Amino acid sequence: MRQRQATQSTRRAREFEAFVAGAAGRLLQAATLLTAEAPDDNPRARRLLTLALAHTYACWDRLRGEDPYDRAREYLALRFAHGAWRRHGILLGGRTHPSGPLSRLTPQERLVLVLRLYEGVAEEQAAALLGLSAERVRAICDRATATLLHPPRGPSPAVVGAKVAAS
Template sequence: MSPEESFRAYVGGRIAALSRVAYLLTGDRHSAEDLVQVTLVRVARHWERLIRSGDPDGYVHKTMYSQHVSLWRSRRRDAPPVPALPDRAGPDSTASVADALVIRQALARLTPKQRAVLVLRYFEDRTEVEAAAVLGCSVSTVKSTTRDALARLRALAPELADLAGTASNVSAAPNEGGGR
């Protein structure tokens, strides 16, 4: 299989998962699409080297998280903050849709770094060491950022405690799983 064919096969098999992660990071479908596109363009430049070295997933994820932070920083410098736009959709009686909105709004209240750490730790179920490697920071930074992000969520979005069952379940989340 040629490098171009293997890249197309990889993208075809991973695009949905990459898009979900990008959406969780950005909180916006269009920004997520941009993030995935920028990531894949950068990955394509090094594809032959990546497939020779084995599984390219680690490089792809590290590139995505790095690009997310870089894009966020450049947008922050270029554009003044815009107030949140009101929801235009009517009320939805489906509980799962309401839960998704609560989670989306809560994630939007976090900094991009906090959001990236929580997505890595709880959506992708990565260890602190893996998250630190992807983000290019220390394990202690991942721990403190996780702690701060969860504290911020508890303060700004107490309704998340209802989704987790009780507030004590949310408080215990960072310590579950043997320190992960």
């Protein structure tokens, strides 16, 4: 009996190690985009990844044909949303470290954009995961995309040496 349990534990560990080797990089990139941290300085993203992988490992034997990547991504997204809610009072709240490529977006916009465009999650699936309507997810994604593609302009530079005409 103990020999069989040891064999199962070894197999489980190997399967999980193979999963982490294949998925951790992409999950870390998604977490880094969510947290709007710089890729080389992303402690919050690394913490999110660690929690998602720990949760996935804890559920490993109960996955029963379910995709472990989907489970880890779902946990990562929900953990990020929950953390954003607790830090800012609401998911729509403030912006975080302005060093990442998605730093101009709100946490909710980043979450929807990462799920839809980076991860390729269907609109309906993202809506169900986040407890929003598909139309709301589409509107948030469209707004976030527009913000990234058309950033607000800064003030016009002052013209040096221009004379003001007298009236």
